[in-house]
């Protein structure tokens with residue numbers, strides 16, 4: 038209301054006095070406010086410093102970055118053997134990174150899978166920007182996913198056909214996660230609404246049974262069921278592909294959890310919002326689309342992103358049914374005799390890749406939350 | 416005061432021996448009430464007497480279990496088409512405003528005309544501005560509800576309901592969530608609306624408002640209509656002990 042007067046009066050002291058705020062004051066207040074906390078702080082600093090120095094020694098100072106390869110292409114990992122336990126052997130990454138990233142995708146065609154990774158990331162970045170939140174975004178998604186399909190499969194435009202049981206690595210993880218999230222989300226919205234549809238008891242019980250069934254079993258068993266048991270029930274010849282079945286399992290699994298989160302948002306919304314929409318004569322779907330869901334979904338962004346992060350990492354469980362995702366590719370790479378025993382280095386790299394994706398989601402949701410918080414409270 | 420009331424036409428709202436239970440709780444007992452077109456009815460009564468339930472039955476935010484409710488010639492049943500018709504004709508203003516916090520004031524007001532009346536967007540926005548001007552806050556159109564005072568929000572809520580051009584307006588204690596200094600600005604809007612000939616059913620304890628605009632005051636207690644009459648009859652010569660007790664409590668409260 039009176040931002041001008043506020044601005045004028047605060048212009049005199051834009052900087053808080055020293056030692057009331059600022060890092061020094063913060064440290065004094067939180068880390069050194071008594072001799073006990075000073076002792077704990079110093080002990081922790083010592084432990085962290087030791088661990089940090091140890092890690093730097095291992096990862097950088099003593100590390101082996103490459104090993105000689107003979108003219109016949111035989112790797113000689115003797116250097117790595119000699120420093121095992123003292124230094125990291127990054128040579129394994131240098132030798133195997135393309136296999137880890139792309140799995141068994143034909144070596145000469147791997148640029149296609151690489152372009153797909155870039156396309157996925159571009160798609161995420163574009164979707165994250167609010168200025169692209171328009172109807173056209175759905176078209177962008179369909180278009181991009183189509184291009185990704187064409188690139189991965191090939192068989193047109195002079196690209197060799199690559200059957201999808203040879204896909205693998207990061208593109209596979211991104212495919213499983215992206216379709217998993219993109220299709221689980223709308224399904225979850227419908228299930229959450231169905232679960233609250235008191236006037237349609239059949240729909241309601243169906244949704245409850247679905248949610249409770251899925252929540253009652255671990256994802257591993259859903260995947261096993263999808264890959265081993267499901268084909269037993271299907272007539273011969275009508276047997277959807279293993280990857281498709283695993284993808285369906287991931288979607289159905291993720292949607293059940295997401296539905297419960299969304300239901301929480303629907304319940305948290307004041308009853309008055311539903312009543313005001315009803316009193317204005319909006320239909321059920323208008324009420325949900327225009328009034329209820331926009332508010333309910335904003336409310337549950339943090340737990341939803343929490344779910345997204347969880348299901349992103351859960352895609353790695355397809356390892357157990359032999360789908361070649363990032364984790365499977367890494368495991369297979371490590372099975373090579375020359376590189377046995379260097380799993381730490383490989384898993385560290387995998388952890389960094391997963392961390393980049395998950396942490397970006399987390400940061401993004403925090404930003405979104407703040408932005409929505411502003412627009413509602415304003 | 417009741418010269419504008421059309422008594423020759425069928426009533427705008429007609430409740431005939433309406434009964435409603437919440438579980439085992441009998442909240443409306445044989446309620447019979449007719450409201451003529453253009454009539455202004457004020458409903459009062461102690462807390463929990465069923466006033467809100469009564470007016471929420473009129474636009475079927477609550478459903479009744481026995482009896483008949485006919486609104487503007489349409490009987491309220493489980494039929495969805497009847498429900499659609501009623502909700503277009505009946506506007507409602509709530510105690511807690513219930514504006515949509517994620518939409519601007521203008522969007523709050525133009526939403527229902529656009530989606531329910533299928534009005535083009537610019538036409539709906541012009542209409543919204545017209546009613547926002549009538550409730551004297553056109554300058555707030557681009558703001559969000561959270562930026563407005565309670566009194567302003569309630570005036571927006573009235574404008575939002577009026578944008579559907581309803582024949583009947585229901586008010587459920589529209590001023591009781593407001594600070595005293597804001598009550599008048601809302602009551603002024605309601606008085607102006609009453610003077611324009613709108614059919615109104617209003618739950619309120621604002622006796623001054625009742626005296627000034629009501630054609631009839633209805634007193635409810637424990638789910639029954641105990642007494643009804645002109646404001647003058649009701650406040651000067653109450654017949655039942657329950658109304659006398661209620662009035663003495665209200666007056667002491669002021």
Ligand SMILES: Nc1ncnc2c1ncn2[C@@H]1O[C@H](COP(=O)(O)OP(=O)(O)OP(=O)(O)O)[C@@H](O)[C@H]1O
Nearest residue numbers: 437438440442460461462463464465466467468469
């Ligand atoms: N949804 C509901 N479920 C169960 N009981 C309810 C419900 N709504 C209202 N009641 C009960 O019905 C009775 C009448 O409620 P109502 O809200 O109509 O009273 P009121 O006259 O509007 O009271 P107040 O002045 O406090 O608003 C009360 O005893 C209340 O507790």
Ligand SMILES: [Mg+2]
Nearest residue numbers: 466467468588
């Ligand atoms: Mg009430």
